[in-house]
Amino acid sequence: MSLLSIQDLKAGYGLIEVLHGISLEVHEGEIVAVIGANGAGKTTMLMTVSGCVPVRSGSIHFNGASITKQATCKLVQMGIAHAPEGRKIFPRLTVLENLQMGAFTRKDNQITSDLQKMYQYFPILEERKHQLGGTLSGGQQQMLAIARALMSRPKLLILDEPSLGLAPMIVKQILEVIRELNKTGMNGEVGKGMSVLLVEQNAHHALEISHRGYVMESGRITLSGPSQDLLKDKRVQEAYLGFE
Amino acid sequence: MPLLASAELDQLIQYIIIGLSNGSLYALIALGYTMVYGIIELINFAHGDLFMLGSFLALTMLSWFGLDKGGSSASTFYISFSIAILLLAVPIFCAFVNAGVDYLIYKPLRQAPKLAPLVSAIGVSFIFMNIGLFWYGPVDVAFPSLVTREKVFPSSSIQFSYQALMVIAVTVPIMIALTVFVKYTNIGKAMRATAQNPTAAALMGIDVNRVISITFLLGGALAGVASVIYGLFNNTVSYQMGFQNGLYAFTAAVVGGIGNIPGAVLGGLLIGLVRSLGSGYIDEKWTEAMIFLILILILIFRPTGLLGARVREKV
Numbered sequence: 001m002s003l004l005s006i007q008d009l010k011a012g013y014g015l016i017e018v019l020h021g022i023s024l025e026v027h028e029g030e031i032v033a034v035i036g037a038n039g040a041g042k043t044t045m046l047m048t049v050s051g052c053v054p055v056r057s058g059s060i061h062f063n064g065a066s067i068t069k070q071a072t073c074k075l076v077q078m079g080i081a082h083a084p085e086g087r088k089i090f091p092r093l094t095v096l097e098n099l100q101m102g103a104f105t106r107k108d109n110q111i112t113s114d115l116q117k118m119y120q121y122f123p124i125l126e127e128r129k130h131q132l133g134g135t136l137s138g139g140q141q142q143m144l145a146i147a148r149a150l151m152s153r154p155k156l157l158i159l160d161e162p163s164l165g166l167a168p169m170i171v172k173q174i175l176e177v178i179r180e181l182n183k184t185g186m187n188g189e190v191g192k193g194m195s196v197l198l199v200e201q202n203a204h205h206a207l208e209i210s211h212r213g214y215v216m217e218s219g220r221i222t223l224s225g226p227s228q229d230l231l232k233d234k235r236v237q238e239a240y241l242g243f244e
Numbered sequence: 245m246p247l248l249a250s251a252e253l254d255q256l257i258q259y260i261i262i263g264l265s266n267g268s269l270y271a272l273i274a275l276g277y278t279m280v281y282g283i284i285e286l287i288n289f290a291h292g293d294l295f296m297l298g299s300f301l302a303l304t305m306l307s308w309f310g311l312d313k314g315g316s317s318a319s320t321f322y323i324s325f326s327i328a329i330l331l332l333a334v335p336i337f338c339a340f341v342n343a344g345v346d347y348l349i350y351k352p353l354r355q356a357p358k359l360a361p362l363v364s365a366i367g368v369s370f371i372f373m374n375i376g377l378f379w380y381g382p383v384d385v386a387f388p389s390l391v392t393r394e395k396v397f398p399s400s401s402i403q404f405s406y407q408a409l410m411v412i413a414v415t416v417p418i419m420i421a422l423t424v425f426v427k428y429t430n431i432g433k434a435m436r437a438t439a440q441n442p443t444a445a446a447l448m449g450i451d452v453n454r455v456i457s458i459t460f461l462l463g464g465a466l467a468g469v470a471s472v473i474y475g476l477f478n479n480t481v482s483y484q485m486g487f488q489n490g491l492y493a494f495t496a497a498v499v500g501g502i503g504n505i506p507g508a509v510l511g512g513l514l515i516g517l518v519r520s521l522g523s524g525y526i527d528e529k530w531t532e533a534m535i536f537l538i539l540i541l542i543l544i545f546r547p548t549g550l551l552g553a554r555v556r557e558k559v
Contacts, residue, residue: 074449091440100430101434102448104430
């Protein structure tokens with residue numbers, strides 16, 4: 001079943017149209033990767049899904065409901081969490097407060113146990129929990145941004161360039177967590193995994209971890225299919241995987 | 245031999261008490277400037293005049309209670325009760341006027357260049373001042389001295405009056421409550437989060453417009469409290485008081501580091517002290533020049549203010 005469905009989406013800033021008709025699906029339980037060069041419109045697409053950039057035409061549906069004109073702050077409660085480009089953690093809030101902000105819309109009593117889960121995924125966050133977010137290193141900030149998004153217990157986790165500028169070891173750690181969440185979700189139940197929409201410039205990482213992939217060029221989807229096929233595709237290999 | 249003769253020491257303490265009392269009122273007003281600036285980067289120039297309208301409402305309400313000519317014939321209970329009503333009604337009035345102005349005037353300009361809401365705020369300031377002019381005219385108006393100027397400790401040589409005690413008894417708990425609210429409650433954390441990154445705050449499910457409204461409500465309420473206490477402490481109000489006190493409070497917010505809540509309190513107290521010590525030991529006519537000289541010096545050596553953001557942010 002389709003969890004997120006984007007149909008013929010057009011959006012942009014001011015006089016400039018960035019997305020010229022994007023269609024994309026994320027099914028339940030899937031990791032979907034969107035790869036493409038800098039400036040292809042990947043981040044704009046994610047920000048449009050999150051309601052930060054207005055839709056000009058086309059539609060976005062989540063879990064069967066239209067979210068085309070939905071206000072950003074309503075999406076979290078519907079089940080979408082977005083770890084944005086550049087991490088955008090709150091620099092003068094502590095690590096713990098950043099995580100609490102991720103759970104802002106929740107009223108249940110499992111927030112504390114979910115915090116513990118975040119500390120298991122990313123032990124460094126527990127060590128630094130009383131430190132201000134702005135004092136963390138880039139990799140730690142990325143972990144915080146992902147953990148903060150997870151604190152809303154989303155059905156769909158949107159990740160924008162989680163590997164950008166990070167050391168390979170940390171990228172590996174983050175990808176491992178994403179894979180685990182996709183398999184078993186936050187409750188550790190097999191078959192109840194979290195769906196993930198992942199945008200990456202590092203096509204290799206993205207296609208390795210995902211089930212399906214889309215290639216985006218200048219605001220259009222130019223290629224899509226199972227990630228294993230895309231990894232073998234000559235055009236993808238030449239343009240994004242560095243094959244000669 | 246004592247460093248200061250005891251009469252001189254009493255004098256100094258007296259100036260400090262007056263300075264801290266007025267300073268804590270500047271602090272309450274400064275909090276309204278600093279919180280709004282922190283959230284939407286708007287210097288709300290109408291804030292001082294909102295404070296003036298609060299004083300006028302308090303005076304009008306006192307005339308309803310029959311207390312506007314002083315409370316010599318009324319019982320202490322009646323006076324305390326009336327002041328309690330003022331401290332409830334005036335902050336509510338100021339809170340809703342402040343949030344209403346934001347909703348009607350600043351909110352439609354949220355995406356406009358920063359200069360547009362700024363100029364609108366100056367316009368609102370003039371509108372408020374004109375309302376004040378119609379309300380009580382162009383002259384200084386006496387505000388009844390309902391709280392006595394008698395000493396709290398009659399045997400002591402220091403003039404620590406019940407009026408000064410009232411200022412401290414009202415402002416200190418409010419500042420503590422505000423600090424706790426902003427630091428520990430979910431809404432308070434959401435306010436700080438929104439101030440630091442509104443886009444990310446919205447992605448957390450925080451309704452940014454609601455947070456902005458709450459900020460204006462809170463800032464207005466604090467100005468309302470300050471306006472009642474100011475009247476009772478200084479016993480004179482006028483339609484121009486918003487401009488002058490607003491300017492002091494704004495300076496206090498900048499000195500402390502605009503956007504920073506403890507900074508606004510510190511800045512307020514500092515400016516109150518400079519004013520009273522300057523008037524006492526140098527000359528009243530130089531106090532304003534001194535206040536702005538201090539502002540300039542602080543901005544040269546600490547451009548972010550005394551407590552402004554000192555965290556180096558990694559990107």
